Amino acid sequence: MSMDMTTEMFKEEGWIRKTCKVCGKPFWTLDPDRETCGDPPCDEYAFIGKPGIPKKYTLEEMREKFLSFFERHGHGRVKRYPVLPRWRDDVLLVGASIMDFQPWVISGEADPPANPLTISQPSIRFTDIDNVGITGRHFTIFEMMAHHAFNYPGKPIYWMDETVELAFEFFTKDLGMKPEDITFKENPWAGGGNAGPAFEVLYRGLEVATLVFMQYKKAPENAPADQVVEIKGDYYVPMETRVVDTGYGLERLVWMSQGTPTAYDAVLGYVVEPLKKLAGIERIDERILMENSRLAGMFDIEDMGDLKVLRQEVARRVGISVEELERAVRPYELIYAIADHTKALTFMLADGVIPSNVKAGYLARLLIRKSIRHLRELGLEIPLAEIVAMHIKELSPTFPEFKEMEDVILDIVNVEEKRYHETLKRGSDLVKREIAKLKKAGKDEIPLEKLILFYESHGLTPEIVAEVARSEGVNVHIPDNFYTLVAKDAERTAKEEAARYVVDFELVKDLPDTRTLYYEDPFMKEFDAEVLKVIEDWVVLDQTAFYPEGGGQPYDTGVLTAGDEEVRVTNVQKVGKVILHRVDKPEAFKEGMTVHGKIDWERRIQHMRHHTGTHVLMGALVRVLGKHVWQAGSQLSTDWARLDISHYKRITEEELREIERLANRVVMENRPVKWEWLPRTEAEMKYGFRLYQGGVVPGRIIRVLNIKDWDVQACGGTHLPNTGLIGPIKILRTERIQDGVERIIFAAGEAAINWMQETERILKRTSEVFRVPPEKVPETAERFFNEWKVARKEVEKLRKELAKLLVYELESEAEKVGDVEFIGKVVEGKMDDLREAANKLRKEKRVVVLISWEGHFVVAVGDNLDLKAGELAKVITSVAGGGGGGRKELAQGRIRNPLKAEEAIAR
DSSP: OOOOOOHHHHHHOOOOOEEEEEOOOEEEESSSTSOOSSSSTOOOOOTTSOOOOOSOOOOOHHHHHHHHHHHHOOOOOOOOSSSOOTTOOOOOOOOOOGGTTTTTHHOOOOOOOOSSEEEEEEEEEEEEEEEEEEEEOOEEEEEEEEEEEBBBBTBBOOOHHHHHHHHHHHIITTTOOOGGGGGEEEOOOEETTTTEEEEEEETTTTEEEEEEEEEEEEEEEOOOOOEEEEEEEEEEOOOOOEEEEEEEHHHHHHHHOOOOHHHHHHOOOHHHHHHHHHOOOOOHHHHHHHHHHHHTTOOOOOOOHHHHHHHEEEHHHHHHHHHHHHHHHHHHHHHHHHHHHHHHHHHHHHHHHHOOOOHHHHHHHHHHHHHHHHHHHHTTOOOOHHHHHEEEETTTOOHHHHHTHHHHHHHHHHHHHHHHHHHHHHHHHHHHHHHHHHHHTTTTTTTTHHHHHHHHHHHOHHHHHHHHHTTTOOEEEEOTTEEEEEEEHHHTTTTTOOOSSSSSSGGGTTTTTOHHHHOOOOOOOOOEEEEEEETTTTESSSOOOOOOOOOOBOOOOEEETTTEEEEEEOOOOOOOOEEEEEEGGGOOOOOOOOEEEOOOHHHHHHHHHHHHHHHHHHHHHHHOOOOOEEEEEEEEEESSSEEEOSSOOOOOOHHHHHHHHHHHHHHHHTHHHHHHHHHHHHHHHHHGGGTTSSSSOOOEEEEEEEEEEEEEEEESSSOOOOGGOOOOOOEEEEEEEETEEEEEEEEEEEHHHHHHHHHHHHHHHHHHHHHHHHHGHHHHHHHHHHHHHHHHHHHHHHHHHEEEEEEEEEHHEEEEEETTEEEEEEOOOOHHHHHHHHHHOOOOOOOEEEETTTTTEEEOHHHHHHOHHHHHHHHHHHOOOOEEEEOSSSSEEESGHHHHHHHHOOO
């Protein structure tokens, strides 16, 4: 892609466009003698030990400096978005500020919260997780400060000229950077299906910002050739909306202002310093860490080979051996990684990620287990929650939501740490079994796919597997990018499945949107409508009161009267904005005719009770369990409803009672339930992202349901106008359906009353059986149970005594048949008794046949006899019917006719 990137500032201020003599890329500079672009490896870091910004800044100061600069320049300040992107389902975590505005704002389906805007967005990326702590600059969590301008068709805001001027003014006037040391390197950008020209802003060897001019989108197959441009090997076409997408590295600018050996020292000192003290780490020559960061900035560490080269070069520069260097820097690397991972974790847990084996929960668990592993390597016994508490204390002034959720966040971490230690106990046996299999197959190394399986299915980190393997004399090669590999794997599985359509969209695309009478009046039971089209056995009307399946609410059923004929409606679905009714007799309908619809009201009102009840219950769950609780799915039926929520442990009996009590109190308070249609951005700014409890809601305008001072969420279902109409809410049971997800089954209204009456009937019958009043049933049942246990033990004892007597008695009844001893007898007892007796009586050269009056039999054959117990069993069943079988020494079975038992023994 070639594009003129000569801005007004470059022309007016005498900037020179040069080509870097190392990488060959074009860049702009004010320094006529400059020959390199300023980007490592073309240039080395030149700010470590000598800060490139005259004043030292903290994170808070630098963030405020940036946001207030852009506010002064007409940008609206926007609060951070959660790191878990509830407004989209194609990514697991927010990895850049522009993700906050994809897809809705960029597509024009939602207005930006301000235009232009400025934001500082915490962003989490797992792509470099294995470099964190080692390079001095890589983080899993960092803040991307940004200013964005959305240039919609006919509504331009600003573009390249202003963007470059704003960046340059902020860096030089506000931060006091030296203008002659700043370079703007031209490097086109592509990502997430969009692309455009871009500048990397470099200063003293560090990239401090990227200015992207997003103006292309992926080209469709039939795109006109004259519109297609190639960028980084992909084909794009121009977008209608052109977006200024910038990213300034908050942590990098703070590092630049402090000139510390690593970026971690500049921004995570509040965790790094206490950990160094706790671990008793000796201070090392700062030159070692400085050289390490300088050199690590020169190349990307992809594998063990790169790390080896880095270690050798740093050791050479500071004049020590590679082994000495490794010993000195390893504890620092571990502490830096722990500090970063626990910060990312704090943001994830505060924003509602629950550790689990899937999606974002999987990544949270990965951070927890990697951090615990690092603490172990440092020999530290400190609970992980204590480190997370350090972040909460430090970050709460800026992010008050951390303090609000502190108890829950720390409890989640404690529960996870406990689980991890249990996993380790179980895991070592598992690894030992696998090693035994490998040794049998003549192998002495655990393969990579097994390491991934151990981690994904059993939570065993490769380091633990290696530890167990070493003690068993087996090798384990852990790739340096192991965690990056598994994180990428989790990202890949994040794509949601496509929507399911009942008929081809093409068949309805020319039809007008169906008027939704069920929204205009949820209590409408009958209506008239015109038939617009009949598609197979589906009928399309111009308007309907029948609710189509969606948002966990089932479709309505009922009848449509066409002329004199009443036809059953068995299913209702929505394709786009057209509603289709499945009917028993499609031939009764003709286009243009008027029909009368009547819905099955009993079914619908129960769905409404359960749907509004779900929202009431959700409000109670959040208040009792904590703000980490989010809806993970729901399904309604007439008899019951289920609500799945994210929660990290089982709900206790006390908590359930409190949830049920709170929910019913809200019902009795008869709170008003209101719904309104709001533009997406207005709804988000008014109510926050709690709106998206039921998942992503498409469209420019969304329907918001609000139970007064209790629960607000975007919802397309039919609801009652006040909570009193729900009737009683009864929680029936809870289940753990997957790691991190609890299922609550409940009933509301008539369904709850039916359940209560059925429970009462069962209790009454039980009390009649025990012949005691209902309140005495528990203690009576307990007494009976204890007496039964005692009686059972007594019976067992007596049976053993009988078995002994039986053996004693039978021993004297042995008779000779040739040189074989034979014992054959019909006796009392169960199969276990017969088997025990036969085994005790079994001797060399003896055959035992025991048959019980109930028809069980056992045959035992002594050693050194040329007879098989199974063959003798066949003799018995040939006389008395039935069947059986067994090994050479012992056979058992059952006969059909116990009256023929004596005859079978004689045979």
